[in-house]
Structure formats: structure tokens, C-alpha cells
Amino acid sequence: MENSYGKMFRMTSFGESHGSCIGVVIDGCPAGLSVTEQDIQIEVDKRRPGKGVASTTRAEEDKVEITSGIMDGRTTGAPITLVIWNKDIDSSQYEKIKDLLRPGHADYTAHVKYGGYNDYRGGGRFSGRITASFVIAGAVAKKLLKLAGIDIIAHAVEISGITAETMSYDEIRKNVEKNELRCADPKAAEQMLKAIEEARAEGDSVGGLIEGIALNVPVGLGEPVFDTLEGELAKALFAIPAVKGVEFGSGFASSLMRGSENNDPFVVEDGKIVTRTNNAGGILGGISNGMPVVVGVAVKPTPSIAKKQQTVDIVKMENTELEIKGRHDACIVPRAVPVVEAMMAVTLCDFALRAGIIPEVFK
Amino acid sequence: MENSYGKMFRMTSFGESHGSCIGVVIDGCPAGLSVTEQDIQIEVDKRRPGKGVASTTRAEEDKVEITSGIMDGRTTGAPITLVIWNKDIDSSQYEKIKDLLRPGHADYTAHVKYGGYNDYRGGGRFSGRITASFVIAGAVAKKLLKLAGIDIIAHAVEISGITAETMSYDEIRKNVEKNELRCADPKAAEQMLKAIEEARAEGDSVGGLIEGIALNVPVGLGEPVFDTLEGELAKALFAIPAVKGVEFGSGFASSLMRGSENNDPFVVEDGKIVTRTNNAGGILGGISNGMPVVVGVAVKPTPSIAKKQQTVDIVKMENTELEIKGRHDACIVPRAVPVVEAMMAVTLCDFALRAGIIPEVFK
Amino acid sequence: MENSYGKMFRMTSFGESHGSCIGVVIDGCPAGLSVTEQDIQIEVDKRRPGKGVASTTRAEEDKVEITSGIMDGRTTGAPITLVIWNKDIDSSQYEKIKDLLRPGHADYTAHVKYGGYNDYRGGGRFSGRITASFVIAGAVAKKLLKLAGIDIIAHAVEISGITAETMSYDEIRKNVEKNELRCADPKAAEQMLKAIEEARAEGDSVGGLIEGIALNVPVGLGEPVFDTLEGELAKALFAIPAVKGVEFGSGFASSLMRGSENNDPFVVEDGKIVTRTNNAGGILGGISNGMPVVVGVAVKPTPSIAKKQQTVDIVKMENTELEIKGRHDACIVPRAVPVVEAMMAVTLCDFALRAGIIPEVFK
Amino acid sequence: MENSYGKMFRMTSFGESHGSCIGVVIDGCPAGLSVTEQDIQIEVDKRRPGKGVASTTRAEEDKVEITSGIMDGRTTGAPITLVIWNKDIDSSQYEKIKDLLRPGHADYTAHVKYGGYNDYRGGGRFSGRITASFVIAGAVAKKLLKLAGIDIIAHAVEISGITAETMSYDEIRKNVEKNELRCADPKAAEQMLKAIEEARAEGDSVGGLIEGIALNVPVGLGEPVFDTLEGELAKALFAIPAVKGVEFGSGFASSLMRGSENNDPFVVEDGKIVTRTNNAGGILGGISNGMPVVVGVAVKPTPSIAKKQQTVDIVKMENTELEIKGRHDACIVPRAVPVVEAMMAVTLCDFALRAGIIPEVFK
Helix, strand or coil: CCCEECCCCEEEEEECCCCCEEEEEEECCCCCCECCHHHHHHHHHHCCCCCCCCCCCCCCCCCEEEEECEECCEECCCCEEEEEECCCCCCHHHHHHCCECCCCCCHHHHHHHCCCCCCCHHHHHHCHHHHHHHHHHHHHHHHHHHHCCCEEEEEEEEECCEECCCCCHHHHHHHHHHCCCCCCCHHHHHHHHHHHHHHHHCCCCECEEEEEEEECCCCCCCECCCECHHHHHHHHHCCCCCEEEEEECCHHHHHHCEHHHHCCCEEEECCEEEECCCCCCCEECCEECCCCEEEEEEECCCCCCCCCEEEEECCCCEEEEECCCCCCCCCCHHHHHHHHHHHHHHHHHHHHHHCCCCCCCCC | CCCEECCCCEEEEEECCCCCEEEEEEECCCCCCECCHHHHHHHHHCCCCCCCCCCCCCCCCCCEEEEECEECCEECCCCEEEEEECCCCCCHHHHHHCCECCCCCCHHHHHHHCCCCCCCHHHHHHCHHHHHHHHHHHHHHHHHHHHCCCEEEEEEEEECCEECCCCCHHHHHHHCCCCCCCCCCHHHHHHHHHHHHHHHHCCCCECEEEEEEEECCCCCCCECCCECHHHHHHHHHCCCCCEEEEEECCHHHHHHCEHHHHCCCEEEECCEEEECCCCCCCEECCEECCCCEEEEEEECCCCCCCCCEEEEECCCCEEEEECCCCCCCCCCHHHHHHHHHHHHHHHHHHHHHHHCCCCCCCC | CCCEECCCCEEEEEECCCCCEEEEEEECCCCCCECCHHHHHHHHHHCCCCCCCCCCCCCCCCCEEEEECEECCEECCCCEEEEEECCCCCCHHHHHHCCECCCCCCHHHHHHHCCCCCCCHHHHHHCHHHHHHHHHHHHHHHHHHHHCCCEEEEEEEEECCEECCCCCHHHHHHHHHHCCCCCCCHHHHHHHHHHHHHHHHCCCCECEEEEEEEECCCCCCCECCCECHHHHHHHHHCCCCCEEEEEECCHHHHHHCEHHHHCCCEEEECCEEEECCCCCCCEECCEECCCCEEEEEEECCCCCCCCCEEEEECCCCEEEEECCCCCCCCCCHHHHHHHHHHHHHHHHHHHHHHHCCCCCCCC | CCCEECCCCEEEEEECCCCCEEEEEEECCCCCCECCHHHHHHHHHHCCCCCCCCCCCCCCCCCEEEEECEECCEECCCCEEEEEECCCCCCHHHHHHCCECCCCCCHHHHHHHCCCCCCCHHHHHHCHHHHHHHHHHHHHHHHHHHHCCCEEEEEEEEECCEECCCCCHHHHHHHHHHCCCCCCCHHHHHHHHHHHHHHHHCCCCECEEEEEEEECCCCCCCECCCECHHHHHHHHHCCCCCEEEEEECCHHHHHHCEHHHHCCCEEEECCEEEECCCCCCCEECCEECCCCEEEEEEECCCCCCCCCEEEEECCCCEEEEECCCCCCCCCCHHHHHHHHHHHHHHHHHHHHHHCCCCCCCCC
């Protein structure tokens, strides 16, 4: 607990890395929406590790299966369940290091919280693999948001200190799927790839930044005082393992700015009120202001590294050293990009349903 | 909506800047806790504007009054209501600029969301003043946390680009109330004060960073997957107007680090498992790991500035200029410090009650 | 806890019988609704004890005061707080019997649950008096429902075994406020009054049944599987002290019927689908079917009676006898009638907002 | 929506009668509880139709499968998913009557609410079959309650007007599984069976009453004001299709009683406070008082009957007649008995976890 998220569009995630499946129940999706396994599969496939960048030995086929809530290709109003059956599981590596706490992972906290009964195999419930269930829910949310004209894109803006050039949203969208890093700037992507390979060669890993953007969000989404758009998006994004920071618009940089600089002047343009700049990241008073909603997400370097690390054997209560075998993603930023999109979609979809702006699907 | 926060310890905030009161209902506080108006008043007084730094014409007396839930100085198990009656209200300034959207404020989004019926006087429900209700709830939460040995401190670590020296938690606690900036580094505080005065002289404002620290948090608080400690703290902190970024431990800086650097090695110390460093900010897998919980909070420069600003008259739908009269805090960071503490306290108290670690008060 | 009810229209009740006030925070009310203290007062006044029937020494003036959420007579979208300040409180009677558990009251369970810190004066938080906060919230809900054409009436159908004649909804509405028993059948009302007076003369009390009816409820309110219209209405009605049973349509009587008798045949009438009978009480599959929603509510005899009763002194842990002084309502059915209406209104309003059928007030 | 129930022990139900499965996600179950498929299967098998009484052509094998949350036979703290794959589905009967609204069923309300996209096959999400997911969750809840010494029994007390003799809880427990009617009085059971057979021979059905009893419930479960034990139990029980009334203790009969009769006198017995009678059904002020929690549940006659019924063709909007083919349970009371137990278990387990009285399983 708490494995559910959302008030009007609620996802309940279940499954473990090395259990029989990863899945999600979606409650609150309007009836009559066309949803096929293929629609969802496209999004889930984005979570697949790229070949150059990142790599796990696990050949994650990840075939999505609809098990409830959809009849004749349309949602029925009943809860939608979607499952990916885990295949190609090899838990043997984990048996060996079962008692050794992997630094940067949830092994220790889960062990204490669950009295040692937590599923430790592949990180169990704390594995990045469970974000597959987020992507599934996000795929459904995106379909609903599309009906309201809302569009979401995320992309890698920094990896290992290498920063992508700023570009227009159109360019980002056009470029983001062109390389396996999901970085819209091809030159930066090349350098990022090098940095990742270098880190991996040294048995190490790197982190980075993701930018998530929601376009065509109407004015009025977000609920003051506690369910602000910022607060709910942040909550949703911090559910992604490895996310350690979230900012909106000018975010942390605003702490260095003057009010006159950071305030976005209002202007009437084509009979519509807009702001000249978007330091607010599309959110004022916790409510969307009609400008693009822009969120920055800090992703820590993958905690699973090949390098020898100091740690503790929790059974013997002794200091010891740990070497994590197998191959791991030396950078999970690219695979986290679709997950950022998914959690933005789920959150915005929930707010859109609260605000009544999603057209009734069945009419 | 949504004016309630928390699952087991729930605060419901109400009131407006220029209405009759600001208050809060606290539901879920165990019975038998000693709570006096004086206990709460001490915390509320911390929100008062400092003399040098910041200043509003409003002489906010802010006397807290208990109106339910407490009998003979002890909580009864019934919902606790605490109210501050608004006094010394002058809404005349706001009448004049009623139709002009103040940049950086919620005027526009609130106007659209509430069809123009929103209380615009002093920002109404979107005023920083409503955080007085957060501080009240936080004061009760702190009393409960104290019973579990948990202690919270927040302090200003950066204002207008001037950064405080790193120091021990003991030093921070000792120094933080010594200056009106709530900066534990007295030298930095002096420079910060100058920067603020400079900005104010120019009719401008500055932002900054607050660090919040929770000490003696036991291992196990936080609920995967969605009610992570990071996610709930972030949600609570983004309820504070002007907060635009939240990070934990190494946060955004972790994006630049290698995994071998950012992972905190585990060691056994005095028969207890600890980590050598605390880049995780005391949280692994969304659950507290026994180390100090450390959160960084970005506060944007006060949007109310004296400088002329470009904006829109929403009734005439015309571009125009706005000059905000009256005196405003040129930097709200110092006044936001106790609010950060309060929201951390409310969140941790909720998790502590969920985990059953707050001693039953009445025994 | 739990002092809040509702998902989209949420009331948070606070206050105690002998504390400083009884009040409610209403969150989720659309902006722009005209609400005056007078609107609310009319409903609150219905809770006043009738002269003949029932009587308490307390002269409950119960003046409603708006303390937040309303500006210039209209809701602003901010939480609405309404308070009744307690006056004319005499707790001396309760001091004397403080340790004696009143049979049929919450004294014992509250004592154990709250470790003896519960407010025992006048039943504290468990007093029927707190239903004043329900009536306040219901008054606002009724105003919203009216915009959707939904109308709610409740009336006493049985008191002390005397049953009112069945009559049309129009007749009920016309008659219900004509006598202090809120029984639409004047003859039955006379007999009921006698029965109540008889019971009171003997230091005793009587119970009864209330029927609640919601007219013009559109098809589609109610959420399967757990937030059924029956389930939520029942939950709301069981919040009223003294309610011990809730049934819909033919309810308990349906257990004696054949399916062919109890099933309501569908027919097309004036181009609309209706049912010939309404054994379903307007609800099929947990969802309103367009017929009147009809709920039966069993109210136990007032537990406060003058007759000597056997009980326990909880401090001495000894058997003893108790005589409750003062005058109490010998039958609370008439005063519970407006409370049943209120809780039906709050529940239906919540569902109406979830379903998006309440017209946006401000347009 | 709303397919989840519970705050600390939350079940999310999914699946349809003629879809691929029926299942449930259980969130909040403490880690370390021993749970096997066999444990659950025993409870699920109780839902099977008896041979004499009731009968459906469907040979419901209903094999329970654990798909997440359990490792090595113990709960891990992760959400537990349990599924029954639907087999032996024949939807052809439903195709034929697809447009004819079955009286007493949710066909009409579901059609309107979901714009005609609802799964109509076998009642889809509104089928009694979905209560299999309730029984699964209840089986886990019962295991937890057992650790706190709480025991739940339900039994049929009336069917078609034939009422079982009152007997002790021990006798009920001993007898209830001895006949397929789950009536503890064997003589009454015989008569009930005859009445059912008679009704079926006439193409009709009968209703009845179930009594649910929870023993050894400690004082203090239930949360005033809105999450009363009565309110939450009622909400949970109304989720069972065909339940139309819920009462506690003397319930509806209390409306005919005097206060002096209905009040349960307190006495000290073996150093413990108990009540001499239990008209309160074990609940005072919404909180358990240590006496058995006793709830009466009215079950309407099965709406599916062979007799010709008047109804409407919703596509043609014409009056017509309907004959439901196939065999249906002429009385669902016996099969609803384990479902009443299950929903009581889930509710009490939730309150027990909120109150912290379930022993930490793993220690």
C-alpha cells in the first residue's frame, strides 16, 4: 500500500519483477473508448531497452493482454485489467546476493518494512519493471486525453552532464524517437551515448534529466489547495524509481531570478490570454493556465552497477562487499522517458475527468 | 477542492485572505494529546514577517483560537478546529486592480476556473496567508512526532543566489532562529538581507531555496508505490504557493553523478545499519531508511512587485500595465521556512500513524 | 475520524454538544451558487424540537453563521464553512453522571476508544446535536440539486407502532410540515403524539420509521460496485445517531415476495422507460433508474429515558443504577426527518457532481 | 467506478460474468501471512450452487489462482492478485435477449450509464458472479481476523417466509454447513427447500434473510461520524446484488420498542463490562462494544425467473414480453451467505488494521 493512484481515473498496479506478471486495473475510464492490445503494446514497447545504450540480459517480450473491461474493442465502463505475463525469469543471481543490501536500492527499507517477507528477486515490487504497469495505464489515459486535444511528449534533456539544445515542441516531437536515448538533439545524443558506454565500461552508471511537456491543456485543470497540478504530477512522478527531483517551469532556477524576470507577462493574442514567457511551466495557483505544462524530472544514476560496493549482510549484520553480476542499464533515462509521459497522462486524465472536459466517449 | 490532506492525520484547510478567518479542521489526532492555544501560537508567530526583510502593511496579529476537539487542554478524539480571525483587513487596493491579472499570481486561472466568482481580495483562497492553516496543523503534528522522537527543522539555504555554508544539524538548529531570514549561516544572512533590500529598492523581489530536514525518522515510513515518502512530501510542499521545485538528497545534482558516487554505501555502526553518505535524502524505494530525510524546496521570487508590469484587463480583454501598490514581502523565503516544516510534519505524522509508530497518547 | 463524507461534494463535520460550536466545512461546491445564512437557517430550524412532542430544556437558538467560502452572497469555489455557536450550555447534569454509562449511548465505546479523553458533556461528539452540521451541508446540497430538478422529501411513516396511511408524494409534501411530528397523515399524527406523551409520562421513549424520497433523479446516478446508491445512502444515513436499519423499495418485505411479484415490469410511457411498480426503490444494480428513490430508515427509541436503568460505574467498575435527569425528546423521529433529508441530499449531490449533471452554476 | 473498497485493507474487484476472468487485487495485507490457493478455494467453493436448491447450467469450477503478492506461501507486502479464469461460458442465450431489459436487473441502468457499451452477457459486471471476488478478498481478511481472534458466521434465517428457530452461536456454527441452504435449523431448512422447489416449478423465485455475526470483536472498532461500523458494513453489504435492506441488532423492530426495552443494560461480568441484551447488535455510537456484531440482511427474490414478464425492447423502444431461458437459482440466499461473511470480514479487517489490533503477522 498504496498501489492505487487517481480519483476519477484510478490505476491500481500489481505484480513483481520475478513473479508471474505485471498488471494494472484501471477504474473510471469512460465507456465506449476504443482500446486494443495493439494500442497499448506500442507504448509498452517504448520501455524496451535500446541496444546500444542500455541492456539487460532479459529479453523482455512484454506482450500485453486485456483480461477485463473491454468488449468488442471498446471499454464497457467496467474496470479494465491489463496484464503482462513475466517470461524468461532467472532469479538465480538474486538468490546469491539475497542477504546483501544493494546500495541505492530498496532492499534494506523493504526488508525492514515487510519483516523480511518482501520479494527480493529482481527487486520484486520495487523493480523498475513495475513501471510497465504505469505505461499501460498511461496508454489508455493518452487515448482519452487525445479526445480533449491534449498531447504529451517527454524527452531526455541531459545525460551525464551533456545537455541537449533547446528546440521547439514540434522539433522535439519529430526527433525524440529517432535515437534510442530519446534525446531530440542528435548531436547531444551521440555524446550521451559515449558517456553511457564509458560509464558501463567502468562498471558504472549515469543519471540525467527528462523534460515532460503537455500541450493544449485548457485553463482550469488542477485543484487548489492540495491537489494542485504541481503536487499531483510530482506525486505521480516520484512513483517512478530513480526519480529524485521534480520542478515546474523555471523551477530551481527561479530561486536565482528576480520577480520581474520570473513573472510571465499576460498578453491578449488572437483574442486569447497567454503569457509571453512560460516560467510558470503552465501552472499558476496550482491550476493550468493554458500554456504548455512543463516539468523537469531528475533521474539518478542506475543504482545497479558492476563495480565493487561496500555494503552489509543483513542476516550476519556484518560489513561486506558486493559485486552485482549480470548486465544492467548503465543509464535508465531513455527508458524512463515513456514512463514520465505515462504518469503525466494518468494525472492529467484524472484532472480532465474531474473537470468534465473529456468528451463523453460513447456519444 | 481539494482542501483536505492526509489519510490517517487529515487536515482540512479553510478561509481566505480577506474573509472572516483562516482555519483548519484536524481529523485523526489521537486522544489525550496536550494541546494549548499557546503551543500553536508559537508556531504561527514564526510566519510573521521580519522587520528588515519583508514587510506588509498588515499587522497580522493572528491569534489562534481552539473551537473544537479539545477539552481540559487535551485532544478528545473529535475533530480539532482551530481558527485565526482576520483583522485589520483593507481590501480597497484590490478593488482598484480587480480586473487586472497580476502576473505570477492565480488571478487568471482562478477567474476562469470559478467563473469570476473567486474571492479576488488579497488573492482570496490563493493567498500565502492560507498557509497559516498549514502551520497550525503542523504544530499539532509536531507534538505527535515528538512523542515518536521525530524532529523537523527547515532553514533558508539560498536567497538571491547567496548560499549558506554547509553545517551540522545541531548548528542549524542553534542558529536558524537567530536572524529573521532563518538562515543558519550569519554571514550569508547578512548578504542575503542586502540583496533583498536592493531588490525591494528597485521595486523587485527575489527567490531562494529552503532545506527541510527530519531527524530520527525510523526505517519504514512511506508506502510504495504511489504514497512514497518523496511523493507525499512533494505533494504537501507544492501546496505552498511559490514552491516550484522539490528534490530529495542529491536530487537534481544526482543527474550529474555516477552511480558509484551517488549510491550510499551501507555500513553497520553500533549494531545499526546506516549509510556512509546520504545522497538518497533518507529515502530508498519511497521508504525512510533511518537517515535524515532531506528535502530541497525551490521558492520563486514573490510575484507581487512594485515595478510596472505588462498584463491584461480581463473584463476589457485589453493589454495594459499594472503597478501593485502597498508593500509586499520582497522575499518570502524566510516566512515559508515554518510552512515547509509544517507540511513535512503533517506528512510524516500521517505516515507515522499509518505505521502505528506514534505511541498511543492516552496511555 | 472519519468526520468527512463525500468525494466530489465533501462535508467535514466538527464540534461537540457542549463545546463552543457545531460546524461544517463543505468542499467541492461549484462557484456562483447563491447561498445566504437565511437559506441555511430555514433548514436548521426544522431540527428544533416541537413543543408538544419532544422537549429539551435547552433553548437551541442555533443561528447559522457563514465564516468562509461565500462572497457577496455567492459561493467562490473555496471551502464553505458554516458554524453554529453553542449557547445556553449547562453541563452540570453530565458532571454528576460522568462515570455512569448511559445504556444505548456511546459513553462506553467512546470511553474505551479515546482512553477516557472523550468529551462526555451532553454526549460530546456523539450527541444528536452534531446532526445540525449535517442539516447545514444538506441545505447547500439541496440548493444544488434543485438546479438539476431533484427534490427530496422525508416524513415519519411510523411512530411507536402507529403507521401513517400511504399517500401520494404531492400529498406528503403538502402535509409534512403541518404537524410537529412531520407525519403526512394527520390522524396518525394525533395518535403518535398520544403514544409519545404516554411514553414520556412513564419516563420512557419510543422509536419509529422515516421514509425518504428523492424525486426526479435522472437515470445513472450511483457507481457500481462499491459506491452503489444504496451503499452510499445507507452509509450516510447510519451516520445519524439512533438509525439502526436502512432499506430500499420493498426492502425487508421483499424477502417474503416472489420474484414475479417483486420485479418491476418495464413499460414505455410517453416515450420514456419507466417501471409499473417501484419495489426497487428507484435503484437497479446500484444505479438510479429514473423512478423515485425510496429509502426506509429505522430509528430506535431515544436512549435517554427518565426511568431508572441498570448500568456500570466505569471508574469503580461496579454495577449501579442510573436516573437521567432533565427532559429529553421522548421520540426523536420528527427531528431526525430533516436530517434524513439532509444526508440524502448530500449523497445525491455528490453523485450528481460525479455524473456531471449539476448545471455549471455560474453560466 | 467505484470498484475498490477499504482504506487500510483495500480490495479492487475486476472481471465480468462472461469475460475472461473474475479477480481481485488486495492492497494493504500485512506481510508474512500464510496464504495458499487452497485456503481461498475453500471459501470460493461455498459459493457453488447447491444441487437441490438452486441450479445454473454453468458448471462453475472456479479454480483460484494467485498471480501476485505471495512468495513461498506468504504475503510479501505487495498487492495480492487472485484470479478465477472463466470457463464454460455460453453467451448465446444473452445474445437473443440483448435488447430486452430484464426486470429487477441492471440492464436498463447500465445501458443508460454506459451508453450501451456495457457488457450485457450474463449481466456482465452486474452479475452475482462478481461476488466471487468478494469471497476471495474475504478469505484473506478472515485469515487476518483470526489472528485477532475475530470470527464471522453467517446463516440463512428466513427463506420465503419460513423462519429458522433462534439458537446459540455455537449451534449455528455447527449446523450451518450441514445443509445446502446454510440454515442452522434443519427442520426449517427442509421447508425452505420445498418452498424453493415450488417456486421454481412455477418459474418463479423467492427471497430471504441472512444474519451475519462477528464474534470476539474487541471494543473500539468503527470510526465516528461517517465511517461507523454500521455505515461501512451496510455499504459493503449493499455491494452484493439482491441485497435491499440492512439492519443491526433489533434494527427495524426497534421502531416498535420502548427505550427501556431496547436499551441494553450494562453489567460487570468477570471483571468485564458487557450488556445483558444485545439490541444494539454490538454497536454503540458507530463503534463496536464488545458484544457480538449482528447484522440482518434482506435478499430479494432472484430477478431471473422463467415466467413470462412484461418489459421493453430498448432499441425499438417498444413494450414487449420476455421469457428468460436456461436455469437460474430460484433462491440465491444460500449462495449469498458466504458473500455476507466475506464482506463483513473485509470491513472488520479494514477497521482492525486502522485500529492497529491485528498482530504484526511476521513477528
